[in-house]
Amino acid sequence: MTERIRNFLDKIPHDGPVLVVDLEAVRENYLTFSRTMPDTSIYYAVKANPAPEILSLLAELGSSFDCASVAEIEMVLAAGATADRISFGNTIKKEADIARAHALGVRLFAFDARAELEKIARAAPGGQVFCRILCDGEGAEWPLSRKFGCDPAMAEGLMEEAQNLGLEPLGLSFHVGSQQTDLAAWDRALATVGGLFRRLADKGIVLRLVNLGGGFPARYRRDVPAMEAYSQAIHDAIIAHFGNHPPKTIIEPGRAMVGNAGIIRSEVVLISRKDQSKTSEDNPRWVFLDIGKFGGLVECMDEAIRYPIRSRRDDDAMEPAIIAGPTCDSADVLYERNRYPLPLSLDIGDHILIEATGAYTSTYASVAFNGFAPLKSLVI
């Protein structure tokens, strides 16, 4: 799938790290989602990678969009999607931004707190709202904290409040945590959501939407369940908890839409050991790249995400190494506790490919930390 990127990279000179995203891979991911979850609307999580070419492709394919800010909403509109395909999915919004989104035609808003609901009622009167509930996040590689969502009982009261404020209480959302590989996570969340639907229906509030969030994993170094298995698990849970009256569902894939579609090429800047008197295990190789945590690989924080890393010398003898970035910041170490096998023949100036880096890299890069330019991004 990424052969095209490799061929492309062979033709361009290296003057700093570069991310290349293959639109064909994005297209394939989109089509896999729509084929395996035909009854579910796809809202691409723009924050994963807002490159205009990606947004245009997805708009053309019929995707909807989950936006975190007014800037993202404007990018989606510029890419050719209409406002009715946009969800303002951030639960933390300034009232002025809600008003701007409303003025741009956006109708669908997320919330998880009474004060946010009040802002929406004032700034986007009559808008459709969905309430995010708290999920345990068990089984996710990048578990969510309690930052987003509220207790389900509180959500029940807030949906009544939404109605009282003149808003349309459309549904509920949850997020099982990023890179979620435990399929039962969706069942646990949908059991809670189903119960809330019934209790609210008893009060005359008929919800219509379940936002299943994201959490669909991209493949990094470990195998992950195929999309079909997710689709089946979600389908079974919907049947179990909603019976013959399934709600409209939407998903918000970000990482799973673009993660495997991108490759970062980086250059080895230095290879060293700290002590010449010791054996190699106590005295590991440090491999310093021209990209690090501040250049776009912030998801290596706590070594949570382990990207596949390749070089041309991977047939040579390997030895585990520590991998670090180029800045003068000692926190700019990518993998230290869990060392990476890298070829012993690896040399300064060699290129390495960091795969599955299409999501959460280009926009995470720092403006100019240590004077280094942000990650370049190309789409082919």
Added chain:
Amino acid sequence: MTERIRNFLDKIPHDGPVLVVDLEAVRENYLTFSRTMPDTSIYYAVKANPAPEILSLLAELGSSFDCASVAEIEMVLAAGATADRISFGNTIKKEADIARAHALGVRLFAFDARAELEKIARAAPGGQVFCRILCDGEGAEWPLSRKFGCDPAMAEGLMEEAQNLGLEPLGLSFHVGSQQTDLAAWDRALATVGGLFRRLADKGIVLRLVNLGGGFPARYRRDVPAMEAYSQAIHDAIIAHFGNHPPKTIIEPGRAMVGNAGIIRSEVVLISRKDQSKTSEDNPRWVFLDIGKFGGLVECMDEAIRYPIRSRRDDDAMEPAIIAGPTCDSADVLYERNRYPLPLSLDIGDHILIEATGAYTSTYASVAFNGFAPLKSLVI
């Protein structure tokens, strides 16, 4: 010291978070360093805050500069300093960047590995080099990993090698760790450095420079030893380990030069609790700001640095709160384990001041994560 910033902020509208740096505070910090350490050359660590106004002021005051990249070197030259006042202090440099620095007139280079020394010998022939040695970092709030530096015995061999490669083996450097409050840390490091000076002198290599690095703390919420105490501890350690032949010394303050000179103003976007049925301690307030880890406060990572946070309502009753940023990333939480006392009357739309944020904020901000613009920076 920051009264000028408060007055300035009162006059400008809030359309997103802003960092304001007071040049008078930077000047005062510089003068304190030069008064308390008159025999030591000051190399400002540009990465802490490369605002052109700060670089121009320090150039005018006579400071030298520690640069992490060619871009930083170019900024320092543009600010009016000459190349002989620049140290290329990053131990991880591309050979092409060493050559560019050399072409710009830079003569002084850091290294900690044989391969780096070879690059310098090729790209900056005849250059002056100092070798960074590993320090334990004990007592620092943001301890350094083993990323920088090499074992002292290895440094000894590398300084001989430097001479053989036609470079000028000028001295040694170390870094005791950022926000170092244990004054004995400098004594331990200088004992090692003194020993290396003597062993190398016995081999005919007479070193002249000790780079004492940074680590001088800025005051956040806890009191830190006054600069005089640092100066005295370093002076005593130099006497103890070098006797009557003290080397030339340099320091590389970054945080201590600009940290307390800056204040970020942010707006409260949302205040909520996750559950309406529980008492307040189990059900803390979440206070969401329009700045977070990805907007410039990355040093809140692991809650390492606790900035003083003020509002106009600080005379009201206080309750500990969780503080989080505005992005859809669950890792974008500033303080959760260690909650912050904030006024119970704090309201959405209120401004809060995050003090002592002049260092490691503006350039750390992400390019556009979630579509949010990078931190604005103003210098007065």
